[in-house]
Amino acid sequence: MGNEGKRSEVGMRFLAIILASLLFGASALHAEEKKATEVVQSVIGDPETARSGLLVLQFAATGMTDSAARAYSTMIAQNVANTNRFIVTDHEQAEQVMVKEAPNLLPCFEIGCGIQMAKILGAERVMSGHISLDRGFIELKVKLVNVMDNEIEFEESTRFDDNTMDRRLYSIAQAIAMNTPLRGQIIRANETLVVIGLGSNDGVRVGDRMVIYKNLSVSSEQMTAIGQGNTRRANLGILSITKVGGQSSEGTYFQKIEAPHAGEYVLTYLDKRKQISLISYVRKELDTHLRHAFEVEKEVIIQPISLLDQDKNTWIRKVRHMEQERDWWQMWMTGTSIATGYYLVNYKNGDEIRLMALMGGLSYSAIEYFGAKANLKQLVQEGKFKGYLEPTFNPNISKGALGIRYQLNF
Template identity: 25%
Template sequence: MPAFIGKAFLLCLTFLCITSQSWGQSSNNQGDSSNYEQTQLSGFSDDERIKLLLLNLLPSGMTETAAEEIAKALQLNIYNTNHFSVVGPAEWNAEIKNQDPTLADCHDIACGAMIGKLFHADKVLVGTLHSEIMFNENNEEEPSFVLSIRMVDTRTNITDFSDEVQFTDLQMHDELFRLAARISDNTLLIGSVLSTKQSRISFNIGRAQGIKTGHQLVISRRTSARKKFVNDLHDNAFQNIALAEVVQVSDLSAEAVIVQKISSVANGDQVQTYIDREKLIHLISQTRKELDTQKRLKPKQRVIRKVPSIGKESSDYANWSKRFRQTKVEHDRWLYTTAGAGGATILFLSGSIKLSGILSVLPWIAGAGTVYSGIRFFHFRDLMNELSTEGRSLGFISSSFDPIPSGFHWTPVPKGFQIAWIKRF
C-alpha cells in the first residue's frame, strides 16, 4: 500500500511539471505576439503620400554632427516636394531605442529595411557622406562634400533610385533641392479619382506635384487585401484598368480623359504616374500591353435568347409590323415628295415656264423643298434599314437570300441603257 501511494504521488508531480511548462510556453508566445504588435511603430502622416524613412548618413572624414545637419536639410527638401511623408533619424531613433536598442543609429540598408517595416514605410533612403577637396572656378582648392544616396523599396528590397551629388557649403541647399526633385521625379506618384463624368475624370494631384497637360496616367483598382501583420496591416493588390491623359491642371488637382480601358473608372480608384519621362514611358507601355492582353483573354459574352411563348411572339411581331408599316408609309411619302420637288425645280430652271415678278422665287422654293424632303427621305430610309435588321434578327423576315442592294441600277439595252431606282425592304 505505501508503495502504491508513492507511485501515485510521483505521477502527480510529473503531470504538474509538464503542465506548468506548457502554460509557461503559452504565456511566452502570447507575450511575444503582444510585443510584436507593440513594435509596429508609426510616425508618418495618414495620407496617400509615399512613406519614406531616412536613415542616418554614414560620415567619412567629417563629424557626425555635420552629417546630421546635412541629413536634416535633405529631409526638409524631400518633404517640400509634397510627394513624401518623411520620418528622419531624430524621430525614429527616439522610438526605436525603447523597442530594440540594437537598431538605433542604423546606417546600412540591412537594418534599415527592418526599421522601415516596423514603421510601415514604403521606401528607405540610405546614404554615405564624405568630405573631399575640389577645385573651384578660380582653380583653387576648396573643401566639399560628396553625398551618395540609395532608395530601396521595403516590400521588394529592390533599389528604386540611386544618385550622387557633390557640393560646397554655399551650394548645399541648391544641390539638395535638385537632388530631392530627382528623387521625387523617379518615384511613383500616387493619387485617387475624385469624380467621373462620361470619359473625363478628376483626381487629387496637380501642378504642385509636377503634373502638366498631356501627362499620361495609369488607373488601377483595389482587387484584394492580403493580411500581412498580426495587427491587421494589409498589403493591397491593385489591377490596372485604364489609361488616361491630362487635359486640365490646377495647383492640387487635375482632369484627364480616358484613352483606353477594360472597365469603367469609379470614384476612389488609384491614379499612378511618374514625372520622369523614361520611367513614365516604361510604365505606360507595360500597362498598355497588360490591358491589351486582358481584353483579348476576356471571354466574350454570348446572349442566349429564350424561346418566347406564342402569345408573346405574336405580340412582338404585331408591334414590329406596325412600326414597319408606319415607317414605310412615311418613307414612300417623302420619296415621292423629293421626286416631285426635284422635277419641279428642274422644270423651273429649264426656262420652259416663263416666270416674272413674285413668281421668280418659285425655283428657290422648289429647290429648298427638294433638299428638305430629301433629308427626311434619307432619315426614314435609315429607319427602314434598322427595322429590317431587327426583323431578320427576330426571325420576322427571312435572311436566306442575298437581296440586290438598294440604289440606282443601269441595264444595257441595244440603243443605250436604262436607269432604275431599286429599293429592297
C-alpha cells in the same frame, strides 16, 4: 415727363434683373467651387493616396566627423519633407524610438537594418547615404529603397561646395519626389472624361499619362494560403491629362478595357523616363488583357531582411586583395626597419650604400603600407554604406569609447 418717368422705371427694373442674375451666378459658382474643394479634401484622407512615410538614416561619412554627417542628414531630410510628398522621420526622431523598441538595431547607417527600423516606425521607404570630403568638395551618395519589396526606387550621387550646397540638396529632394510613385483618386468619370484629385500643386502637367486602376480583394482561399488580408491591383486603362488646376485635373482616355468609377485610383511618375516605362508596361498588359497581380501587404511581419548587391563579390575580392597588400608591405616595412636599425648600431666604413638602400626600402614600404591601410578603410566605409558589414552595438560603453565595431559579413 410721364414718358421719361416710365423709361427710368423700366431701366431700374432691367438693372435690378441684371444684378440679381450676377449675384445668383456668383453664388452658384462659389457653391460649385466649394463642392469641388470638399471632394478633393475628402480624397486626401484615403490611405491609398495619403503621403507615404520615409525614414532618413544618418549618413555614413569619410573624411569628416559624425556630427557633420548628422547635420547633412538632417538637411536632406528637411528638403525632402518640403516636397510635401512624404511624412519624413529623420535619424534623431528614429533613434529616440529605437532606443526603447529595438536598441540592437542602433547605430544604423545602411539599408539592411534601416528596413527593419522603417517597419517598426510604419514607414514605407528608407533612405541611406554616404558623404565624403574630397579636395574641398563634398560628395554625397543617396539610395531610396521601398520597404515592401526591397526595390531601389532612386539612387543618385552629387558633388558640391558651400556655394552650391543649397541648390544641390534641393535638386536631390526634387528628384526623389519625381522618382517616387504618385497616386491620386478619381473624383468623377464618364465615358469620355475623368477628373482626378491631383493638380499642379502635386506637379501634374498637361500631357502627363497615368495608369487607371482599382484594388480587388483576393479570394478567401488565397487569404487562407497567404495568412493575412491582401489586395490586388487591377489596371483598367491609361489616362492622358488635358486640363490642370491647382488641386484637380481632367483627362481623356488614351486606352481602357473597363470604365472606371469615382473612388478608384490613378498612378504615375513625375519623372518622364519612369512615366514612359510604366505606361509602356501597362499598355502591353492591356493590349493582351493579361492582368499582373501586384500584391499589397496590409500587415507587415518584422523579420530580418538582407539585400543582395550585384557588386558584393567584387567588393569582397577588393577587400581581400587590399588586406594581402597591407600584410605584405607591413612585413617588408618590419624587415627593412630591423635591418636599418642593425646597420645604424653597427655602422662601419663602406656601409653607406647598403644603409641608403635599406632606408629607401623602408620609406617605400611605409608609403605602400599606409596607402593600403587607407584604401582598406575606404572599402570598409563603402561596405558600411552598402550593407556588406554587420554592425554590433554595445550599449554599456565606457566614457569616451564609441562602442561600435564592424565585422565582415561574408
